[in-house]
Amino acid sequence: MTTTDDVASLTTVTIPQRRVVRERSVRRGRLGVAVALMAVCALGAVALFGYVSRTQPYLAVGRDVSVGAQITAADLVTVHLNPDPGIAGVPGDRTDQVIGKYASVALLSGTLLNANALVDKPFPAPGEQVVGVSLKAGQMPSAPLRPGASVLLVSTEESTQDKPAAAAPTIRATVVHVIAGARDGTATVSVAVGESDGPVVARLAAQGRLVLTLTSGS
Structure with missing residues (x-):
């Protein structure tokens, strides 16, 4: 004989079917997320390939x-x-x-x-010295100075009332390196000169009395 309690216990056996439906829904959701991640990775790979190829x-x-x-x-x-x-x-x-x-x-x-x-050549060569010369606009040509260029360093002698201006010495030099200054038109130029001319160039450069000119073939 079936009692009321037995009928109630039988009616609760439908719960596992509901769990199966929920598990399928979760699996479908996870599958969608995986597909989306794969798409994002593929797009990232394409973008990376394009970046590397450029x-x-x-x-x-x-x-x-x-x-x-x-x-x-x-x-x-x-x-x-x-x-x-x-x-x-x-x-x-x-x-x-x-x-x-x-x-x-x-x-x-x-x-x-x-x-x-x-x-192209080692420096300073035997019998040469490298001197740094700070130049302003007007003390050097506007054309870019390249390492290895042949230049002339011309001093600007000042005349006084008691003494006329002396002949400006001209010193041949080779550009070694150029560093642009903080202000437009200024630069520090390292030049290789003869060993005997090194002290003269250094003194004139410290006084701001040098003009740099390019020679033919520079």
């Missing part, structure tokens, strides 16, 4: 190089950067053109190699 190889300094040292293959590494007009770098396929040159300034590890920091 980069170009440039030469960088792999270890510190002292002033005047000759560049070797061990000093260089290749980095990939997006091309930009503001990047004064050396393309990665010009390694052969760089090896064998000399550093006109100290090159620091991890920095991008700049062609203007390299010269």
